[in-house]
Amino acid sequence: MAKVMGFLIDISLRWRWGTVFIALLVVASGVYSLNRLQVELLPDIDFPIVTVVTAYPGSNAEQVLSDVTDPIETLISDFAGIRTLQSTSSPGLSLIIAEFEFGEDMANVESLLTDTLSGIKFVDLVQQPNVTRVNPDEIPILQVSILKQSGLKDLVPLIEGEILPALRLVNGVVSAEVPIKALAGTSLTRTNGQPSLSVNVLKHADSNTVEVVDAAMSQLDILKTKLPQDLEIVIVSNQAPEIKGSIESLQREALLGGLFAMGVIFLLLVSVRSTVVAAVSIPLSVMIAFVLMNWQNMSLNVMTLGGLAIAVGRVVDDSIVVLENIYRHIKMSKGTETSIVSALKGTKEVSGAILSATLTTAAVFLPLAFIGGIIGAFFLPFALTVTFALIASLLVSLTIVPVLGSFLIRTGSSSERLERWLNRLYGPPLKWALQHRLATLVIAALLFLGTLGLFPYIPQSFLPGGGESLLSVEVMLNRPMPIDKMVSSGGPVAQIETVLGGLRQTGKVEIFRVTAGGSDVAFDRLDTATGGLISVFLRLTEGTDAREVADFLRSELKGQDRTVMVETVQTNGPPSAGLELTVTGNDYAKVSGFAEAVILAIQDVEGLVNVKGNIAISEQFGRYLIYRYNGNESVRITGSITSEDTQLVNTMVNQEIDRLGLPEGVTLGTGGVAQDIQEAFIKMGIAMLASVVLVYLAMLITLRSFISPLVIVFSLPLASIGALAALFITQRTLGLPALIGMLMLIGLVVTNAIVLIAFVEQLRQRGYKLYEALIEGGKLRVRPILMTALTTIFALIPLAVVTDQQATIIGAELAIVVIGGLITSTFLTLVVIPVVYSLLRQDRS
Template identity: 30%
Template sequence: MKLVKTSVKRPVGVVMIVLAIIALGVVSVRNLNVDLLPKVDLPVAVVATSYEDAAPEEVEKLISEPIESSVSSVEGIETVQSQSQAGSSLVMMMFSSGTDLDQALLNVRESVDQIKGLLPDGAANPSILRFNPEQMPIMSVGLTGDKASKLTEVANDQIVPFFERQSGVASVTVEGAKDREIQVVLDESKLQQYGVTAQGITQALNNANQSASVGVVEKGNKDLQLRVTGEFESVDDIKQTIVQTERQGTVHVSDLADVSDTYKESSGKTLVNGEEGVVLSIMKKTDANTVEVANNINNSMDEIESDLPSGFQTNVIIDTSEYVKMSINSVVQNILIGGLISFFVLLLFLKSVRATIVIGLSIPIAIISTFTLMYFTGETLNVLTLGGLALGLGMMVDSSIVILEHIFTYRQRGYSLVDSAIKGASELAPAVIASTTTTLVVFLPMVFVEGIASDMFAPLALAVSFSLIASLIAAVTLVPMLSSKLLAKATEDSGRRYWFNRFLDKVNNGYRAVLRWVLGHRKTTVFGTIAIIAGSLALIPMIGASFMPSSDQGELQVSVETQPGSSFEHTEAVTEKVDKKLEKYDDVMETSYLNVGGGGAMAMGATGGSATYMMQLVPSSERDRSTGDIVQDMSDDLQTVAGAEISVSATDSASGMGNPIQISLNGPEHEVLRQLAGEVVNTISEVDGVHNATSSAEAGVPQMRIQIDAEKAAQYGLTEQQIMGQVRLHFTGQVASQYREDGDEMDVTLMFPEEERSTISDLEDMKINSPSGATVPLASLADFKEVQGPVSLQRENQEPQVNVSGELGDRDLGSVTNDVKEKLDQMSLPEGYSYKVGGQAEDMAKSFSDLAIALVFSIFLVYAVMAVQFENFLFPFVIMFSLPATVVGVLGGLFITGLPLSIPAFIGVIMLAGIVVNNSIVLVDYINIIRRKGVDRYEAILEAGPSRLRPILMTTLTTILAMVPLGLALGEGAEMQQPLAVTIIFGLTVSSIFTLLLIPVVYTLFDDLTAKFTRRNKKH
């Protein structure tokens, strides 16, 4: 080939190009975005609306349903889900893969704008957002101090602006913060004494807190703007606000109420490592480097610590970059170990350090080139892309091995170094290109795979493809050039490492003997192979299936749910018992964050009856138990805590992909769905492997329903709306105005003393003011009934829905899902009600289906490439018989290692389709070459097999042994690539054995069949 000749004749040019690639690669790797996993494209939009103090039923009817109806016709929407909670509505739209989300958001905004006028008064303007998984915090920093009242002020005024100035930080939110508020606590006896109503005070505060332009006057040749200023400048201004009495007198607000500058009432509490504090959650910019942003924050900690008031300190609670760095380091370590193993394997076979270096140089060149290509294609440096490099490490040298060995052959025939390099590389370059192409084409169908499987593994496919293309170019240019300069002494036989040549001779003799036997017992060989393959299929039920491997990130979440409606004090008392139980885990606990009752991002929708712990364990290398073991032990210990339902779960890379088990129940009535959900929870809890089964429609919150008698209200000149407003003011408070101070704006809230709004008697005795000035007890105007109200109401595609979810115990997802479906099929659901299994189980089924189609297309493309290479349809068909035997290795490997069939393992199967045929190509191609020289078929096979055994062993061993570190899952984050590596290691090992024995037999059978047809055609 011309390229080979040019590289040998112009070595300086090749060296300069290599140096340029190295320089570009170094620059690229410094600028690559580092993350744990590739970006997952989730085409999801959210419409969020608040409707203060409304019950879930009202929110659903008045907010959620109109929004659902308006957006359901937007093009590209697959599913519309809504969640209606007390005071808020969340409508989520899932679009089909490939949808232009920017355009879709515009369409959603137009649809929502059309129904804004139909929303009730008091409903907030709907917010339309793009859901982005990258908006999750990359770090959580706790702030504690000896002055709890100052925590929020210090966090908002000092730390938030400081962190937001750091490079790559998008935003910082404060969880557990206390919002400043001017509280106007009314004295009811004073209100009655002066004849003033709460509405009158609200109007007075609003009127006194106004500024406006009122016109223009002339002064000389200038126009002066007239502006009346009357905004509150101090809390004293609020106290001195004048209120008109019913007798046309005036009093000040301070005569009617106690005005104080304080914080809003909260039913939540945040503890950082056991101390009261606040938590700052740090989000990075979309294109920012996770590790770099976290390093910037960590490096700036000392600076902000020195500026904090005395007694205040910060603690890093969660730092996702730590796990990212450990995972990346472990993969790099595995790459280095795999590279060393490949180097020693080559040294063992080649007996020459120089020859090994010639081949070994293709590895760093390929890796550096891959970094450059990844940078220009926008890929990130993550566990999977680096894992792709580690997996492709052994394959990178395959082309170089074949080229170098052929150069050796010409050198031994007496050709000069230059001529040997040119002739040896030129002759095998087409075959090497074809062989590499068969490996590359298996990734093409991945383009048509959608969803998480594509988002996660397309970058891996690109990394492997880039590395193989780079190594192929190095094989046909760099290797011949270096061979022509460095291998003068390497080709001289000095007798070194004779023991290994002797060992290979014994292996060759043994292989030749076995080959003779299988050629003499062809039927036995074929049927024996079929029996082994069939036997391996029996392992499938014992292997099971899962979506994605779980990784030990060392993050735990403990959820504590007390009885619905429990007070904050009761829940706090339960958490104190939990704290005592958790003390035994202090040796493995690094940091912890507790949120009781709400106020934190993790406790969204929480009430006073819930609490959430987030805990970071020490790295796995510093503890003798896995996160899963600790979760199980902790769960068992916490079940003894009375008064609450407690669940413990681990956070890992698969956590953001939904619950492992999720059952959606749909039907016309929420109440019926709630009952069915309870039955489903009990039913699936009986399934072995189901852990923490819960329903989204757990027991409701106790409610006191106030049924106003419209007739009685009308007798006093009152409407239901007026009565509802007074009740809300009495028990919830009402924002009367805004107060600005130093650029901050806070609410001025009217409320009654807590002791007048805490019991049912306070509700019944509450005085309702009529327009005539009379007062009447609420009990005279309404009936009271205590009921159980829902915490939230869910709908999917405009139909009520309840979700039942569960986590996995000690079984695989596929087996548990099958058992759950069997149990559910035995239930008799009422007419009009149905269930659907979703979550990771649904994603797994869809991904497996897509990958199965990709596998079929990959096999076809491999056959097509070989048909072009051989210019024959029969020989590629013979070679393809090495694929069925791969099943034995794949299933056997997963069974031996105890790993279920997962998406990474399936990707490994697809990769094997392109890898295992390479050895068969080498063998069949050489048999044909010998036969064309006039050698008998039987003798040609006996000669080709042993002579090709050496390069087959070299390429197979380098590929397999380079993956062993990944197969052993050494280091943090290696669990993600382990199934892929195990699949390739065992699949390629077993396939290579069958290739060396079965392919010659199949070759003879098809050759006989061809000859029979040929003779029959000649007779005709």
């Protein structure tokens, strides 16, 4: 590897203008690749869920269970990779939801299941089962409501004859439809208090969401000029602005981070030329990352762009180390050698250190490719993007940086004064630490143990909330009611619209849509689509507090004749604030009885709302819905967590359940955010341990030493001091983004230690005594260490402080963890690592 890097450095400096030309070609390729990347909100994820819907006209729930649900469940349970099996048997209909392990080929599962079910002989009247996958591409990218003053009768021909055909002609649109229930008359929709029909637009999987939505909106603008004047088109849901907003926010934060990083380099090098050389590494590394992303058919989304925003501060680190060492060699030569020779010597001297640092940083993300589940699915694109940028930064630092350095770098008195000032500041603490090694280690250990005590005082969640602008409301009437009675004067729909209309008049709600008799989305919930359901969708005005409005609606819409559920709609990631408990057993009376007791016990837990269970028994109809979980009778209890500390709410819920005691023959399983948190902590803990091993192996190979990597690993606990302290001070949640930040720290903090220890080893090989090598190595490496740490810290400040609420997955929590960890690890590394090294190494005889 050393020969390969040496050859790369030699050829780059020998053909300097050729290297510059290649760099320009890379920029052009990067721009070309960027324009080819699809723009989406989230990565393309193949959710491992299939649904099987089977109609059985004229049957009751018991008949559906025995004649349809049972045989299908038995068949699916034999499939490889099956994880859970949920079913709902209702009059005339069977719904089965099968969840498989992440990584299963769901297209193959769907095809195989369809073929297998076609061979089952059901009783008469049972229709052919319909098998479908849960696919994010089936979520409408655009939802509009069409209103007409003359009424719905005249509206249907206009929609079917004019609007739908025009939208279907838009390039990238796979379908534009009116919900089936609306056309059949089994549901009725009103938008902003007026009768309306909804149109849902879906796109092809390989189409660019923003481009398709923009084209569809342009088509609607053209239609408005041709259609009757009393027809109004209201945009209810539009994915494009959110995608644009999230991406523009991350682009802005990455740009600000890059500018902050350049400011740090200028302050520490006191040279415009050197700053320009370092600055080149950022766009070049990003352009190479774009080329690699295009090669891997990745999209530009909040995860990949977030990875680039995070990497901005790190990609310049390798160039800083090379740059600073070239500067030192030019100064040492005092004009006795050319700038090309100084650049060659300076780059080769640190090439091993930056190779080791880059490989160790990239190695920490490797476990994410194997942990699977929702964590791997969402964060693997993020990890790949950061890795691409890191590999690019290594290539840039070994090629274009020494070339530009040989052209531009000059020594100056201001930089030398700063270097002397840093040495005077750092020298005494380092000498004291080496003379009081036990005291130094005890202080570091006490700081580490002290911050571990902060865990109970840091909020915990799966993903942080905030920034939601959409609300969904479900009002379930205690008794079924005809649709015409629901929407009549004084009926429940009119009552709901009075409350929503008031919110719209005060400027808190932009749009509201009420659907009586079901929901008005592309795919309706079959198990709740009864005559007693009223669904509401609200878009809030910008700046409105979604939780405040949700609390207001829970208070204003409640009544003795109904159950009200109000939830924020999280569009920028998986749901992160839901309670889910599943009570199962063979005796439904015991299961439902215990479920009722649980609901009663937990409904007053602070921070928990919308508690309900799917207990389906009525005095008039008896048991009209039969729910099963993995073949057993079940009741599913759900709720919404409004507290930032979701883990605290889960703990209080478990305490209430423990007081009840579990009846014999009844089991209780947790799902929702409680399971997500537990799974995230376990999987990320495994990933961190694996990353430490990989980091050690990478250093073992590149540094060719057993002891030096062991010394460097001691810097890892020093990072947790600042990471936990930063979360405690800011009261940000310890969740998945923060855990990813912890994982990143494993690779980032060892970089400084590698730069220091690798140079100390070189000095010892030149004949320096151990103590002298540590003192001299520390003085000569304190500036590049500070520069690499501070550039990363300042590059992350916009993400930690200025972050737009739209980007919650890659946001403040991750940045705060990395900033806090780097602050403590950098300053403690400069004193603790030399102490540990001195204890494990001895002077050569």
